[in-house]
Amino acid sequence: MEKLKDINELKYDEKGLVPAVIQDHKSNEVLMVGYMNKESLSITLKEGRTCFWSRSRQTLWRKGETSGNIQYVKEIYADCDKDALLIKVEQIGPACHTGNRSCFFNEILSKGEK
Secondary structure (H helix, E strand, O other), X not given: OOOOOOHXXXXXXXXXXXXXXXXXXXXXXXXXXXXXXXXXXXXXXXXXXXXXXXXXXOEEEEOOOOOOOOEEEEEEEEOOOOOOEEEEEEEOOOOOOOOOOXXXXXXXXXXXXX
16 A cells, blocks of 8 residues: 655645545545645644545535534545545534535435446
8 A cells, every 4th residue: 555645645626726625534425525725634633533625615614514414534545636535534423514424415315226
């Protein structure tokens, strides 16, 4: 397994962002997808809690800052192209602002359907 030495090795998009898939570190359930810039990723690494860049508000937001639904970072991986992140977390409370544990509850195709 290779280890990134510097977050500048990541391939950020034209807006300076990289998508971050947030996954429960025990169950591997996908909880949400957020976007990070260099500053939010640096904060995440320093504080051990997820911090994202809000594309709608154009500002940093620390997950759980107002709700208390904190994500404690356990592991971080970059994909093979270094243009996406997988962040494994201990999720405290629901991950979704709707109150659902995961943001992925809108079913499009269920198991066994064609």
